[in-house]
Amino acid sequence: MNKISPKQITLIHTAKSRLGISEDNYRSLLASHNAQSSKDLTADQATAVIATLAKMGFKTAQHTRTGQARISGRQMHLVAKMWNEHPAVYAKTEEALNSFCKRITGVDKVAWLTAKQCSKLIKAIENLK
Structure with a gap:
């Protein structure tokens, strides 16, 4: 059982914020995956939570690897x-x-x-x- 990665935790919290999910709904989402906190999730459970958040409309930003703009x-x-x-x-x-x-x-x-x-x-x- 792999532990959730810090990147997955950040992604879940970012999605929660961007989607405007209430604390109660967020806790219900975690509870549906047998966790009280995002840190209680396994890597597989976190992937499932992220997939659920994606179905709710969360999209990760697609940008350049360095975050810098390309030349004109x-x-x-x-x-x-x-x-x-x-x-x-x-x-x-x-x-x-x-x-x-x-x-x-x-x-x-x-x-x-x-x-x-x-x-x-x-x-x-x-x-x-």
């Missing part, structure tokens, strides 16, 4: 222009740029970069010899 089209254009105009770059293709991006930042495509990663890529292009 204008920034992508700037990077591509720098790449294509740099005298040390011989393969002036999008594929070559994405390959260089992967080597420098670990991200497969320029379009998927965050602003911080984009700055790192720009500096790397500027420092090409």
Whole structure:
């Protein structure tokens, strides 16, 4: 029997708050899974509670892994222009740029970069010899 994870506890409490569930209804939900508190749940019971909350309308936020916004089209254009105009770059293709991006930042495509990663890529292009 696996214990509930801290992430599951947080998810349950977030769902309770976002759905505006009263304390009595929340306790009834937990009681239906043989628990008085979310910490009393097993991992499997917590998964069942989360599924019940999802049926009630709770949706987890889908966002980027880092929580940071991706670069804009204008920034992508700037990077591509720098790449294509740099005298040390011989393969002036999008594929070559994405390959260089992967080597420098670990991200497969320029379009998927965050602003911080984009700055790192720009500096790397500027420092090409």
